[in-house]
């Protein structure tokens with residue numbers, strides 16, 4: 001029955017033979033490895049994203065006044081809505097992770113070299129599409145982070161020379177972040193980027209089939225334009241195996257494991273957000289992007305200000321151009337990572353840089369703790385047995401918001417140095433100068449403190465030294481008491 | 485496929501025959517049609533770029549609502565809105581009344597990357613929660629990564645009310661007037 005139906009269809013479509021041929025195309029025996037499963041896994045998760053995305057679109061309200069409520073409805077009222085949201089949110093994280101592993105593997109194995117340059121190029125487009133989906137998806141999770149994330153995007157775009165203001169309005173769809181902005185990102189996330197994604201996935205897979213799967217790189221086996229195709233042909237005809245089932249079985253196992261892991265993760269971790277309502281009038285907010293853009297957020301905090309505009313605008317362009325250029329820079333030669341030390345170093349350094357920036361971003365030491373001044377207690381040891389003047393200083397440290405940027409006993413902001421051992425580093429005169437004039441990353445407090453208050457602050461800070469370390473003294477005239 | 489197509493198309497293009505003429509005409513028509521189609525589509529998508537009158541005067545309330553030597557948060561409804569903008573069109577700003585008729589009205593957005601700055605009355609500073617930018621009470625840059633002081637709205641006092649010229653998100657490319 002099934003066979004007959006298949007035959008009936010194939011008689012009209014006539015694609016059976018080519019599908020069979022594609023499935024059984026010979027692959028190098030060495031490439032049926034567990035290292036080669038990540039592309040297929042990414043593809044599988046992408047298909048899941050399409051399915052859960054369509055499910056979400058049946059309930060999500062893509063307008064600025066309703067989107068946030070519809071997310072809450074999905075989380076709490078819609079049967080299994082929480083789980084579909086969890087699958088979609090974690091699916092996005094999985095997909096980014098898999099794309100990165102796939103990219104690293106392809107890079108290490110030299111799979112982008114001749115004749116597979118175009119496959120790599122299409123893959124870079126797919127990477128950009130994935131990141132584009134992640135960013136637009138984060139905007140559709142229309143909460144405070146989404147709102148201020150758009151603000152950050154607008155602020156970066158606004159730095160474009162000459163046309164900055166106009167670029168901002170095109171991105172936002174209007175003069176402010178509002179209904180038109182969400183609709184624009186909805187269109188990108190649901191129509192534009194998926195269309196590009198599908199087109200390039202087709203191209204990517206077509207090229208993989210046409211050019212064959214990359215063989216396991218052997219040190220010393222050099223890629224030459226003149227001979228590679230013949231060598232590869234010889235390899236797969238003499239020592240090849242049919243893709244199905246020889247390589248496909250490992251793909252299938254890996255896909256099954258990844259999907260199971262995704263379902264379990266989603267079930268345990270639950271949906272991601274939304275956090276607070278996207279009401280710009282709620283300014284008690286600490287905007288943070290999702291982890292895959294956290295490293296950019298960190299980089300923007302750490303870049304020296306004079307390089308900032310230039311690097312923000314040109315950095316991504318240069319990085320993307322370099323990614324595209326890799327197969328044209330080194331299209332031939334050694335494939336094995338054992339013979340490409342610089343490539344390995346480059347890859348490790350890139351991943352380490354991004355990893356460290358993400359780690360820094362998770363606790364953002366450069367961000368003041370906006371509630372520390374009123375909400376974080378003073379360590380008891382720092383106020384025990386102190387004079388009234390010193391206690392007055394301890395109160396001022398809190399009341400003047402010093403604690404938002406300076407920690408005491410490990411608690412408080414980390415923007416400035418911890419105050420626990422200030423006295424060992426600065427003499428009283430230096431403390432006064434620093435408070436009144438600021439400097440480094442500190443504002444000048446001169447206008448906002450009375451001399452009596454400065455006096456109290458210095459008295460307190462002078463007690464800030466470990467018991468066995470004396471406070472710093474001026475080397476010029478150590479005997480003279482501070483005067484102000 | 486390729487071999488079959490080549491001998492057919494080459495002579496067809498080479499000869500000034502009716503077929504070649506029709507092919508060129510077809511290409512020309514399609515090029516014109518594509519342009520006719522693309523212009524309105526691009527115009528539609530790029531329309532926010534055109535300079536509409538986004539900005540207009542709006543009242544922030546009675547002058548007495550803003551005590552002297554104080555900085556207060558004020559919230560206004562953006563003059564250009566759509567019915568489905570919801571709360572996103574409620575824009576906050578900081579109003580500083582130095583004394584008497586001397587006001588300063590600051591945008592909420594940090595000049596670094598647009599995060600909402602918060603006013604701390606005790607230390608007389610605006611602090612930014614994102615990367616630790618700090619501004620003095622007059623809006624001048626105090627420290628941190630911001631490249632300039634806070635954006636300021638133009639304002640006027642009329643009929644006992646404080647008016648500001650508002651309507652667009654301030655950025656370095658287009659700071660408020």
Ligand code: FES
Pocket residue numbers: 594595596597598599612613614615616617628629630
């Ligand atoms: S956005 Fe304010 S310091 Fe970066």
